[in-house]
Amino acid sequence: MATRIELLEQAVGPTERAKTLKTYEDKGFEEAVSYAWEEVISTDPDKRSAAEHAIGAHEKDNVYYKLLIDEYNMKEHFSQVCSHRKFVKKAYLRVKSFLQHMTEQDADRHDLTKFTLAQGVGYTARWVHGTDNACWKKALQHHYDHEPHHPQYFKDGRMEPRYLEESLVDMIGSRWERNLEGAEDVSNQDLVDFNPVYLSRYHPEDLEEVKKLIEKIKQG
Incomplete structure (x- = not known):
């Protein structure tokens, strides 16, 4: 079974590995996931599409599903x-x-828009992990806009x-x-x-x- 660090590494890829792990070391797992989503996954069309598909299709063995739904506990947000x-x-x-x-x-x-990753990651940060960060603020604005x-x-x-x-x-x-x-x-x-x-x-x-x-x- 992959560890949290291994899931983060697989999700962001080698070029963003160092920055993501630095966030993990400095601020903890939840902030590292917020960073990975905001700065890497959501800005890369291929990664974002793969993450959205994996979660929408309930692909429980997929790295994005394991990272976001299971470890980050987005299932509680849902x-x-x-x-x-x-x-x-x-x-x-x-x-x-x-x-x-x-x-x-x-x-x-x-x-219904709260079921999207555009909102789900930030809402999980705020209402599951109690974090008032930029990821949450962006998700809230996305909610207001839609x-x-x-x-x-x-x-x-x-x-x-x-x-x-x-x-x-x-x-x-x-x-x-x-x-x-x-x-x-x-x-x-x-x-x-x-x-x-x-x-x-x-x-x-x-x-x-x-x-x-x-x-x-x-x-x-």
């Missing part, structure tokens, strides 16, 4: 995404009578109504799972009792729309 998507779907079904634009298909497609249920997708403009509603359902699902521990007997008021910091990201006019929806859900 598990977290699946759990979050489940709670977003539950949240949608709970409050859909208050929504005029979001569809069940929107709920089913929620956060998921219109985030206000950041629209820069300083207003959100489309269906995505505004999905952003609210996203917050409800997150709160239900993380803060309310998935309890089935929570009230609507509990579900929308957000920390105000999560509302500060909205355009002022969108914020008013979100507040109106929150009040409807509370009363409902």
Whole structure:
């Protein structure tokens, strides 16, 4: 069975071996994987394609699968995404009578980009290993750039109504799972009792729309 160092060496190739192993020695395995992804694998079309194929096809004997899924523990990130998507779907079904634009298909497609390597490596760095590094920041920006249920997708403009509603359902699902521990007997008021910091990201006019929806859900 290959060691972590051997997997890193095989993944990056001989020309990047020294820099990758130096990162491993200085900052540890997780940072070395982040470096390998950001500076080597993602920038080399052949390596990136091979990694994406191996993970998409579940090639468990492939070096990229062993490195990223098993040793780096991206499988835990995928598990977290699946759990979050489940709670977003539950949240949608709970409050859909208050929504005029979001569809069940929107709920089913929620956060699918998190299953890509472009986001998965950085999200694993942050939410599995607790590392706030450049790989995570780049992955987060990629998420904002490709998921219109985030206000950041629209820069300083207003959100489309269906995505505004999905952003609210996203917050409800997150709160239900993380803060309310998935309890089935929570009230609507509990579900929308957000920390105000999560509302500060909205355009002022969108914020008013979100507040109106929150009040409807509370009363409902």
